Amino acid sequence: MRIRVPATSANIGPGFDSCGVAVSCYLYVEVLNSSTRWQVDHSYGLSVPSDQDNLIVQTALKIAPKLLPQHIKVTSDIPLTRGLGSSSSAIVAGIELANRLGQLNLSESAKVKLATQIEGHPDNVAPAICGDFVVASYQGEKVDYVKHYFPDCELIAFIPSKELATSKSRDVLPHELTYQQAVAASSVANVMVAALVKGDLVTAGQLMEQDQFHEKFRGPLVPHLAKIRQISHEQGGYGCYLSGAGPTVIILAPEHKTDKIVPLLRELDNKAAVEIFHIDREGVQVF
Template identity: 45%
Template sequence: MIKITVPATTANIGPGFDSLGIALNLYLTLNIYEATEQWLVEHDYQEDMPHDETNFIVKTALSLVPDLMPHRIRVSSDIPLARGLGSSSSALLAGLAMAKALAHLNIDNEELLDHATALEGHPDNVAPALFGSGVSAYYDGSRVYHAPLHLPRNINFVTFIPNYKLMTSNARKALPANLPFKTSTAASAISNTLIAALNVDDFNTARELIEKDLFHETARQHLVPELSTIRDIAHHLDIIGTYLSGAGPTIITIVPKKDTQQLIDALSAANLPGKILQLEPDFQGLSITTERRS
């Protein structure tokens, strides 16, 4: 059996629109079993998700290796769908990794990243899911430029996952077609300084800048009203660093470990309609292992 594991991701991190991402410790797991005449995809998702070669993971694998031999596979995941935690990116990478493993392709992670980004359109989720930890990345349409994003080791990601879904396509529609030049330069300066602050362990500056996004959060806030509520709750506790994860609706606060339980208790007391999780960075990224049955 071949086992493929891909972590969830949180993207944007405030002002790092379509470029910053962090891998988190929720996972999609793909187990590959015996070869079959036709693809058989076992899963516990809703019934409208295909169980055959039309499944997204299989279609992605076939985009890399069109004549890939069918197998029985099992997909399980604790990454919620359409919540801004990289569920589609994890499935995409699982499909590419399956093609690599079954076809014994001699390709490295850089080539996997190029292919995944070309399919996804931007690298902010696929890069950290592939490499683990934090990644800053830019795609110029043909090549992905990326560098590791330094993360403090003493932080947790207090994560609120609303009960409702928000499709990325709908969240994209809320964005402005253009930004004024002065707004764009300010937004870029905020993002650049955030990265610099993280890379020198200046978390006090970084957490302030996480809340100063000018690219997307203002345009999307009406779609996720809990963002301002959670930010207010955190500020009341003198905790700064709340942002919209990806396109939303998940909301994350990056918290020093010592303040984690205090924030969780306050959010629980607010009785917001959703689930609260305490997450941590995943530092490994995508893994492929072969397990031999005895």
């Protein structure tokens, strides 16, 4: 059995902790054979556990505590702590591992709820499960989500070599907004989502750059954001936003613009990776 989970790009500007899209970069979990203990083969190094303390296994055992130990192999193209949902993909993989090995027959909505409870918010885990563009909310124990087709475009990702821990990125956020600030911030998010549903990437791109929830507070931690946004404006990108908690920045652009944008991004930092992603429409898959 082989499980495939897509990376995700969350927030999309003002859709803070609620909007996310699945992208064509993947985590794979292959079940090799049963074992006397949990064994996880991977290439992450000593910083990532190779036994029952691995996040994938921890998640699976949380869902199905009686699972028998397995020898599994994990490979991934998703960079760690870069704002592309690496931890969410591991959580989703763990849930699917428990679902298949434990024969739980979990529904999509049950998977989304479990993943959200473990992760704390649905913006990454929901699209990793469902695929495509997902808007979700998590209030108390209730998770509501809607999947919709994300308009066709190129997602050009600028992925710095240095990581940015989510905890550090969250520490700079304010604890509260005024009523007026909250109304303004939510109205921007609402119009952006409406534009995406309509397929209007021009309007959506303009709105995703007007976020008032997190990007202006995280800006000092991600100094390249302003430079990349300038490149996007000058070269005809639809819009540019900080992916998740950063430091990855994504430009949404028409396909014919990538040849101009990519070289300029590479000139910014020769240690950074520049990748072109497409929308993953399927979410988690088992082969």
